[in-house]
Amino acid sequence: SAERSARRGALIVVEGLDRAGKSSQCEMLQTYLAERGHDVKYIRFPDRTTPIGKLIDAYLRGSADQNDHSIHLLFSANRWELAKSMQRDIAAGISIVVDRYSYSGAVYSAAKANPTLSLDWAWQPEIGLPQPDLCLFLNISTEAAAQRGGFGEERYENEKMQTRVREIFRALFDRQDKVCVIDAGRALDEVAKDVHIAVEKCFVNSSRNEPLGTLGP
Ligand code: Z5A
Ligand code: MG
Numbered sequence: 667s668a669e670r671s672a673r674r675g676a677l678i679v680v681e682g683l684d685r686a687g688k689s690s691q692c693e694m695l696q697t698y699l700a701e702r703g704h705d706v707k708y709i710r711f712p713d714r715t716t717p718i719g720k721l722i723d724a725y726l727r728g729s730a731d732q733n734d735h736s737i738h739l740l741f742s743a744n745r746w747e748l749a750k751s752m753q754r755d756i757a758a759g760i761s762i763v764v765d766r767y768s769y770s771g772a773v774y775s776a777a778k779a780n781p782t783l784s785l786d787w788a789w790q791p792e793i794g795l796p797q798p799d800l801c802l803f804l805n806i807s808t809e810a811a812a813q814r815g816g817f818g819e820e821r822y823e824n825e826k827m828q829t830r831v832r833e834i835f836r837a838l839f840d841r842q843d844k845v846c847v848i849d850a851g852r853a854l855d856e857v858a859k860d861v862h863i864a865v866e867k868c869f870v871n872s873s874r875n876e877p878l879g880t881l882g883p
Contacts, residue, residue: 673874675705675761677752677796678865681769682804683832684823685811686850687857691804692765694858695865699761707755710765711745718744726820734783738775742791745771752796756878768792768881769801773838774822777830785834789883797879800868802861803839804850808832 678695680688692708699706714723718740724730725737732740745768752762771792776785808828817823822831839845846864850857873879 673759674878675756675759676799676865676868676874677756677762677764677878678868679764679767679769679798679801680804680861681766681801681835682850683806683811683835684817684828685814686804686806687814687854688765688804690854691802691850691857691861692763694854695763695861698858698862699763699865705758705760706763707760708763708765709748709752711767711770712741713744713748716744716747718747726822728819728821734775734778734780738771738783738788739791741771741775742768745792745795749795753878756796764798767798767801768795769803769835769838769842773831773834774827776834777822777827779830785838789838792881793883795881797881798844799873799878800864801839801842801845802864803835803845803847804857805847806850810851 680692680695682688689710692710696706696708712722712726713719721730721732722737722740722744725732725740755762768789772785772788775783775788808825811828817825822828839847848857848860848864
């Protein structure tokens with residue numbers, strides 16, 4: 667109906683620890699939604715293709731160093747540079763599946779245990795970015811993640827960092843609305859089934875009757 671097509675798109679974020687299967691699930695979700703007639707895009711953060719993204723890529727690969735605070739703000743700036751186009755797409759009825767977002771941004775930086783880089787400090791630059799309608803947290807044990815291949819070469823891919831990231835994700839999601847925790851330690855299709863259920867629910871009772879919100883403190 668005309669009323670239906672006038673609805674804005676949904677902003678769906680997929681978060682989680684390393685190897686939880688975020689990118690795999692994002693791709694499957696994009697296909698699932700497209701097959702059901704939704705206009706849908708898949709984006710990922712960091713977006714390593716922009717000038718800021720190239721700085722982030724060099725940092726993650728270890729070919730360039732950055733001060734903890736500087737790199738944190740670059741990750742955030744990488745989201746801000748896409749915020750307008752995300753808002754435009756959503757208003758035009760396009761749904762967006764986002765692979766990592768502000769939650770990873772705050773958590774990985776806070777996990778460095780830098781005394782002047784608290785979780786609260788890390789969240790501040792995220793305030794005002796588009797607010798997801800749904801955040802799916804793909805939860806996986808350290809052991810199950812390890813079975814999907816050892817640590818990679820990138821900067822944060824070590825046990826000490828990943829353990830702290832796990833704890834801080836938990837602390838952050840205790841104070842966020844609209845978070846759906848999914849057991850990602852199962853087969854791809856089983857995880858996907860739960861992802862689809864959560865997304866369908868979000869599409870039905872959606873905040874999409876209201877304008878897209880912005881992240882608060
Ligand atoms: N970071 C940050 O510090 N600040 C920020 O603001 C942002 C990010 C946005 C790079 O992110 C780093 O940036 C990351 C956080 C930090 N640091 N770390 N560590 P990234 O998103 O580019 O990282 P990635 O390497 O693309 O993602 P990932 O977390 O490692 O993987 P994933 O996307 O969750 O999983 P996947 O690629 O879908 O699957 C991993 C493997 O497991 C693959 O071989 C799959 O085939 C397999 N897999 C997936 N699902 C399953 C199931 N269900 N069963 C069996 N096998 C599976
Ligand atoms: Mg990924």
